[in-house]
Amino acid sequence: SQRVRYLRRNSYNRQQFLHFDSDLGYYVADTELGGPTAKQWNSDGTADRMKVxxxxxCRHNYEIFEG
Structure with a gap:
């Protein structure tokens, strides 16, 4: 099985304020605006769903394209 990395970036007004990185396994605030959302999503199960x-x-689609 190949290593797959999933990044999800959240933006507001064309500025990234929050991102999820599957290598870390949690949301990271990129700006002050993203802090409360990152804290909430890391504690309410949203980050766990992103890992799934x-x-x-991602892994499924990687196997299709590499297969």
């Missing part, structure tokens, strides 16, 4: 998405969606 990395395996379910």
């Amino acid at each position: 998405e990395a395996d379910r969606f």
